[in-house]
Amino acid sequence: MKSLWIVFMLSLIFVGLTAEGITYPRQVDPSKVKEEWDPLLLIPLFSSFSNSVYTGNYAAAQENITNILISYLPESYRNVLERGASLMQQLLGQLNQTEALINQTETSINQSMFPEARKAISEARVQLSYANITYVSLLDAISVLPLGANRLSQSLSGIAEKIQLLSLTLNELEKIANSEPFIETTISITAEPLVVRWGHYLEIKGRLSASGGDPLPGRTVEVHVGDLIISTVTGEGGYYDIAYNITSYSSQLAVYAEYIPVGDDVFTYRYSKSDILNVSVIYVTPKISVNLNGTSYLPGETIMLKITSYIQTEVPFSVISAIGNYTGTLYNETEVDLKVPSYIEDGVYTINVITPPVGDIAPFVWSTNLTVHRLNLSLSFVLPQRLISGKTYIMNVETPVPCNLSVSSSAGEAKVEGSTIILQVPLLYFGKSMNVIILAVPADPSYSPVIITSSAEVINPIPIAVSITLGAVALLYIAKKLLAVSKEIAAPKLPSIPLSTEEEESSVMGGIYSQIRRLYGIRMEPWMTYREYLNKLAERAEEEIVYLLKDILYKLERFLYGGREYSSLLRVAEERARLLYRKLKSMIGGKK
Amino acid sequence: MKQYLVFGLIFAIAVVLLIVAEVPSKDDFSPDNPLFNGLSQASKIADIQTVTIGSLGSLPPNSTLFIIGPDKAFTEKQADEIRGFLERGGSAVVMDDFGTANSLLMMLTVNTRLNGSLLMDPLYMYRNPALPLVRFDLKGEEMNVYFNYATVLEGTDDGKCIAYSSPFSFLDLNGNGKKDPEEPYGPFCVAESLKNFQGRLIVISDSSVFINSMLDKGDNEKLLDALVGNGRAFLLTGLWNQSEYTLIRSSISGGFSALMNTWLLYPFALALLFVGMEVGSILYIHLQMKSRKGYSQEDIEAILRRHPEWKREEIEELLEEMKK
Known part of the structure; x- marks a missing residue:
């Protein structure tokens, strides 16, 4: 037997080893994992x-x-x-x-x-x-x-x-x-003309000289025209001269020159900056107006842009937005239709209309925000407040537009037939409530899909009927049980025998014991058996009294433990008990 | 004898119920398991409710469904129900490493797959290269999250990769725990977010990110909060090979829960009343009889005063006999 166990355990280990391959644990306890650090x-x-x-x-x-x-x-x-x-x-x-x-x-x-x-x-x-x-x-x-x-x-x-x-x-x-340089420098500047048309040349001249008026030829001078920096080198006499074709659409240009010493000049000459000249530029500012047919659109709707140009030249233009783009040529007036796609999400979108620069016509940019939103779909669907298990419910869903409906429920079978929802609550569903979720996706993209969750109380008649039946049975059972318990715990005692019609309220046996105590001073103690009591009585009472009591007790005992078949003995015992009681009472009366 | 049987049975049932109530499950990812591999803390923090296939239809559309470490391949019916949940606008978070979530991804017609090889990182890790650190970027928030025996994702072109391992990480193809020349270096995509139907599907290549022993590491708890968001969180159960104890425990607690929340409560309460009455009556009678059988030393003394010839030992022995 022992060897069989060893073979069995070894085979288990062997099977375990053969099963081992590259199988990783799903996780390990981080506090116990082996620390590996390089x-x-x-x-x-x-x-x-x-x-x-x-x-x-x-x-x-x-x-x-x-x-x-x-x-x-x-x-x-x-x-x-x-x-x-x-x-x-x-x-x-x-x-x-x-x-x-x-x-x-x-x-x-x-x-x-x-x-x-x-x-x-x-x-x-x-x-x-x-x-x-x-x-x-x-x-x-x-x-x-x-x-x-x-x-x-x-x-x-x-x-x-x-x-x-x-x-x-x-x-x-x-x-x-x-080695701080000590020679100051001066740079002058003139510009011609100070009002220049777009595309024309601006002539900028000046001179770089050291303190005392000595010219500085062959030095690099930086001329600033608006944001543009043009480098030029001074010639003989320290003069510089440049002609710049104005292609900027800024109405005012700041023009000035700078001398920044480089190389060995750093140790000799100081930095200098000329006066700043303001040059005006003349160009055409396009006058274009854009009008929309609204500010809020539904998916599928068309945005109509009416673009009016007040310049007498044909210009290309573009409409750019996340909703859609358009490119065309603008002369006097044109209309652009942009269809809002059905898939687009609700939100705020920017529409830009731009024209590029064309010669002396400056570029034009116009933009506005518009809102795309879907209409809320109102579903009319009434789920009964209470559902009965085992029943099938047919409910109608009313929608303002045709919708693709789908339905699910937390219990039971729910299906859609056209615009009708058929909900079957299983007979064996014992839950107290259930949810029905309806998803309506409108065919019209102008409407948002809607999810409705409705909840209803479910009543199952089976457990209710079982409960009522069980409750009734329980009441009967409780009554019976209480009776049985009281009977079970009740101490066996002698039946009460009325002494007479007048004295029925008291116990005849109690009366007998009481009379005996008064006559002979003998008490029926709780620990005494009847026999002990009778023996005690026999020592003091008359033989007849003892005999009578012994007879009564004997008959009562037979009835008590013998059951119904001894019921006749009870009647005899009752009669004799009354007799004995009267006898004892008369004996007490005689003594008095 | 019959009474002892009844009492024994009741005592046994009480002990079993006590054990079931007090001794938690030790199974991986069990929401009742407070040990290192359980999800008890995560369930408490994110108020995660358990849900089974068959009842996903009743989940609110803005809820997050966690599908963690499935042991069994998904069936078409299960996949359909998860698809239905996504169609209604729910978010499903599929977390798996070497398991069987690929079957679900395939049925959801998603190209993403779990590679299955072990991801290791000898530099960015917690104690061991098999517990690598990865970086999540979720809704613009960066998080350092620790994985525990994880793998990587493949075919993530459809969606947006939301987490990468470090450039020092590598795939341990042969399982020797070391970087071999043919084994590729990272960074690897380890989590992906896909817009699926009306809802969102998030695939994470580790099932153990939210277990009790990992939740306090790095930003793991923060990731849980970010995934749950403002909606309610649910954990899909019934996907794991449960131990016998867990099976019994969940059956008892499930049955109890079903009783308490359904119409079956009332017949059950009445049946319990019957049992209670029976047991109560037995106990009551037993106690009454016992009290009646009680004799004090004074009683013995009283008997001896009356019958000095009687032997004390015999009386005492007789009373003991009577008690029985």
């Missing part, structure tokens, strides 16, 4: 951060820090990484600040604001030294990670290189700022 995987993250810093892509560097923080690290190293990430964050701020100050320095130098430039350099140096300290702290903080000191410093070398690069840049700028 610290070397942090190296690419650090390298990526370092490279982002080196290339000045601080946004990417910031993302790298987030990625480092969400990567897995055992709890013992978690605070190290959090400290490292905090230092990286600090480092980014300091480098960013340094670069901002460098930019500020360059701008100041370009505009010959040298004291400001020197101040910015000084502040930048402070920030850079902080960044250097932070970098060293970072290396120190994360040196506890099991990555190896060399590998770690190599992965973050981009930061060191960046600090070095910024330091070199600052040195260069400092050199420029400290």
